[in-house]
Amino acid sequence: MTTREGRKKTILLVEDNPDDRELTRRALESNGIGNEIVMARDGVEALDYLFCRGAWADRDPAVHPQVVLLDLKLPKVDGIEVLRAIRSDPRTALLPVIVLTSSLEDRDLLESYGSGANSYVRKPVDFAQFSEAVRQLGLYWLVLNESPPARGR
Amino acid sequence: MTLPQLPRRRSLRWRFAAAFVGLLAVVVGVFSWAAYRAAHQGAIAAASARLDVVTQSVATLLARNMTSFLDRSRPLAADPRLRAPLDSPTPASVRAAETLLDSLSGASEEIRALTLHTAEGTLVARAEGTAPGDLSIRALPAPPQRGTLEPWVSGFTSHGAVVGFEVVIPVTRQGEGLGTLVYHLAMNASPESVAQVTDLIGEGASLVVGVPGGVWTNLVREVGAPPEAVALPGPATPYLTLEGRAVLGAGARIDRTPWVVRIEVPQDAIVAAPRALLGRLIPVGALVLMGGALAGLGLSHRITRNLHRLSDAAGGMAAGDYQRRVTPEGEDEVADLARAFNAMAERVKSAHERLEGDVSERTAELRAANQELEAFSYSVSHDLRTPLRAVHGFTRSVLDAPDGTLSPSARGDLERVCAAAERMGVLIDDLLALAQATRAQLRRETLDLETMAAAIVSELRSQAPRRQVDVHIEAGLTAPGDRVLVRQVLQNLLENAWKFTERRQGALIEFSRSGEAGTFVVRDNGAGFDSAYAHKLFEPFERLHPEDEYAGSGVGLALVSRVIRRHGGRLWAEGTPGQGAAFFFTLPGGAA
Numbered sequence: 252m253t254t255r256e257g258r259k260k261t262i263l264l265v266e267d268n269p270d271d272r273e274l275t276r277r278a279l280e281s282n283g284i285g286n287e288i289v290m291a292r293d294g295v296e297a298l299d300y301l302f303c304r305g306a307w308a309d310r311d312p313a314v315h316p317q318v319v320l321l322d323l324k325l326p327k328v329d330g331i332e333v334l335r336a337i338r339s340d341p342r343t344a345l346l347p348v349i350v351l352t353s354s355l356e357d358r359d360l361l362e363s364y365g366s367g368a369n370s371y372v373r374k375p376v377d378f379a380q381f382s383e384a385v386r387q388l389g390l391y392w393l394v395l396n397e398s399p400p401a402r403g404r
Numbered sequence: 405m406t407l408p409q410l411p412r413r414r415s416l417r418w419r420f421a422a423a424f425v426g427l428l429a430v431v432v433g434v435f436s437w438a439a440y441r442a443a444h445q446g447a448i449a450a451a452s453a454r455l456d457v458v459t460q461s462v463a464t465l466l467a468r469n470m471t472s473f474l475d476r477s478r479p480l481a482a483d484p485r486l487r488a489p490l491d492s493p494t495p496a497s498v499r500a501a502e503t504l505l506d507s508l509s510g511a512s513e514e515i516r517a518l519t520l521h522t523a524e525g526t527l528v529a530r531a532e533g534t535a536p537g538d539l540s541i542r543a544l545p546a547p548p549q550r551g552t553l554e555p556w557v558s559g560f561t562s563h564g565a566v567v568g569f570e571v572v573i574p575v576t577r578q579g580e581g582l583g584t585l586v587y588h589l590a591m592n593a594s595p596e597s598v599a600q601v602t603d604l605i606g607e608g609a610s611l612v613v614g615v616p617g618g619v620w621t622n623l624v625r626e627v628g629a630p631p632e633a634v635a636l637p638g639p640a641t642p643y644l645t646l647e648g649r650a651v652l653g654a655g656a657r658i659d660r661t662p663w664v665v666r667i668e669v670p671q672d673a674i675v676a677a678p679r680a681l682l683g684r685l686i687p688v689g690a691l692v693l694m695g696g697a698l699a700g701l702g703l704s705h706r707i708t709r710n711l712h713r714l715s716d717a718a719g720g721m722a723a724g725d726y727q728r729r730v731t732p733e734g735e736d737e738v739a740d741l742a743r744a745f746n747a748m749a750e751r752v753k754s755a756h757e758r759l760e761g762d763v764s765e766r767t768a769e770l771r772a773a774n775q776e777l778e779a780f781s782y783s784v785s786h787d788l789r790t791p792l793r794a795v796h797g798f799t800r801s802v803l804d805a806p807d808g809t810l811s812p813s814a815r816g817d818l819e820r821v822c823a824a825a826e827r828m829g830v831l832i833d834d835l836l837a838l839a840q841a842t843r844a845q846l847r848r849e850t851l852d853l854e855t856m857a858a859a860i861v862s863e864l865r866s867q868a869p870r871r872q873v874d875v876h877i878e879a880g881l882t883a884p885g886d887r888v889l890v891r892q893v894l895q896n897l898l899e900n901a902w903k904f905t906e907r908r909q910g911a912l913i914e915f916s917r918s919g920e921a922g923t924f925v926v927r928d929n930g931a932g933f934d935s936a937y938a939h940k941l942f943e944p945f946e947r948l949h950p951e952d953e954y955a956g957s958g959v960g961l962a963l964v965s966r967v968i969r970r971h972g973g974r975l976w977a978e979g980t981p982g983q984g985a986a987f988f989f990t991l992p993g994g995a996a
Contacts, residue, residue: 270794277801324786353789355836356782376789376829378797 294328424700
């Protein structure tokens with residue numbers, strides 16, 4: 252996938268479970284979504300990447316991921332807190348965030364949308380269904396959807 | 405809450421007082437009547453005794469007068485001036501007799517005439533008296549005994565305005581009757597005499613003299629005879645006169661005459677005193693009654709005061725004030741009751757506190773259990789599904805390897821692993837739904853079950869477009885309930901019907917009202933079930949069909965049962981193997 256500048260944009264995948272990370276990666280891959288995938292294993296890593304801190308201190312702060320795939324149940328800082336931090340910072344406030352989780356609990360749905368999630372997708376057990384869900388996500392968020400203009404450029 | 409005010413006629417306080425006054429009124433009435441009767445009878449008895457004495461006195465007096473008159477006249481029986489004309493009636497002897505008669509006739513104003521008769525009754529001489537009245541001399545009265553030589557008195561005869569009688573004095577010589585000297589007298593008492601009699605017998609009383617069967621007089625003129633039923637000479641008796649006056653009358657014979665004297669006293673005069681007594685008793689009785697009413701009210705107030713307090717306290721307790729107690733007064737049964745009430749109130753209070761403690765404890769336990777359940781569901785939905793997805797995902801990934809790298813049997817085994825993981829995913833989802841049905845808060849609204857069922861059926865049709873199922877949904881089905889949960893009920897029941905009719909030609913599903921309002925039924929003509937196992941239908945993970953025959957987790961009906969129970973409804977099923985099943989449920993609180 253390419254942006255208007257012709258450069259492939261990254262996808263930030265925030266997921267603590269290595270199996271799920273791997274399955275998501277494979278699902279993206281098998282659907283021909285070749286964007287660079289940045290993995291974050293917990294909320295702290297995700298925020299470090301987004302705000303160019305810690306291990307990502309020397310990253311170009313002007314470059315933002317095309318989309319964030321965010322699990323809710325995370326060590327240290329959980330998904331909802333990450334989402335709120337994204338929405339409360341002017342640099343990332345308009346970033347598309349898709350909650351990708353196992354839960355279909357009402358309270359998770361309400362909290363996610365209430366905190367500004369753009370989409371909420373439940374990860375099915377069936378890999379075929381999961382793969383289909385990822386394909387549709389990629390099609391919508393990476394191809395059809397126009398990102399808001401990046402700030403600082 | 406306070407107890408409603410009792411109407412007066414039902415209040416013990418008023419009824420008790422009324423009964424007391426009523427009893428008092430009866431006592432006072434009976435007492436007054438008895439006193440009056442006693443006074444009345446006493447007055448009658450006293451008046452009777454007095455009347456007997458007076459009557460006897462009057463009779464004696466009259467007899468004495470008559471006796472004295474007769475005695476005074478006795479010498480005339482042997483007077484030669486009277487004997488002479490009877491022996492030989494010469495003009496000289498007759499004139500001599502008439503001279504005597506003239507002198508006698510002037511002696512009293514009561515003399516109408518004096519006559520001298522021979523033994524045969526022939527008139528020999530006569531003299532006129534001064535008394536008024538008819539002067540004609542009728543046939544001489546018959547003597548009391550034939551040939552008597554004693555002076556005697558006749559009965560009365562009527563002479564116009566006056567009543568007359570005769571005194572007959574036989575004229576004799578040596579025991580032989582020569583003739584008779586007859587006094588023709590008038591019963592014409594002077595006003596002085598009448599006043600004397602009135603003094604004697606009393607004001608208001610009346611006196612009559614007469615001969616039974618003859619003429620009667622009140623000493624001045626003729627009067628009517630006493631009633632026939634009355635014994636003329638006899639003791640005092642109350643009776644009604646012919647004129648209808650109630651009187652007390654007594655009679656006595658007058659010696660030396662055939663006369664009877666009767667004195668009648670009006671009963672009014674006699675019973676005036678008892679009547680006056682009654683007149684005094686009535687206000688006294690009224691006073692006693694008023695006093696009694698006040699006393700009765702006071703007494704009843706005293707007795708019922710504790711009852712009223714009890715009633716107030718019981719009302720207070722009924723309204724939820726468990727601190728209410730009664731302060732009993734006195735040592736009577738009601739005070740005992742009040743003490744018993746206090747003891748009961750104490751127990752009720754402690755039971756209530758214990759109960760409240762229990763309830764809040766249970767509520768806390770329940771809340772904790774619910775929280776645990778919520779945490780459990782949450783972690784199930786997250787943590788259990790994640791490894792399952794890995795199992796499924798990586799197995800599928802291996803299966804996606806190019807052909808020939810896996811042996812057919814290894815491929816088959818891995819397919820089973822995938823299928824098992826998928827089924828476990830469904831199980832987890834169903835379990836979560838079951839937990840959700842238990843803890844979700846109910847939001848009741850009026851639901852359009854017809855539209856809801858139609859939507860579910862159209863989803864089912866779109867998932868299995870090749871199936872031919874005849875579905876009948878009754879129009880206008882509505883019920884109160886939680887939209888999400890009731891939809892799960894219909895979803896499960898219709899899905900079951902859909903599933904268990906899949907091996908049948910002419911599959912039929914029906915959703916309609918049944919029997920009473922608020923009862924619905926989902927009916928199919930599918931595989932049905934044996935009623936012997938009906939009790940297992942609604943238990944989670946219980947299945948009545950092998951899993952490879954009909955898919956499913958065995959959670960659906962358990963969920964239906966829970967939702968219906970949470971709505972306060974009932975769920976039951978009827979079925980016959982191979983012929984179909986019917987699931988009935990009720991959603992109370994609204995019209996079907």
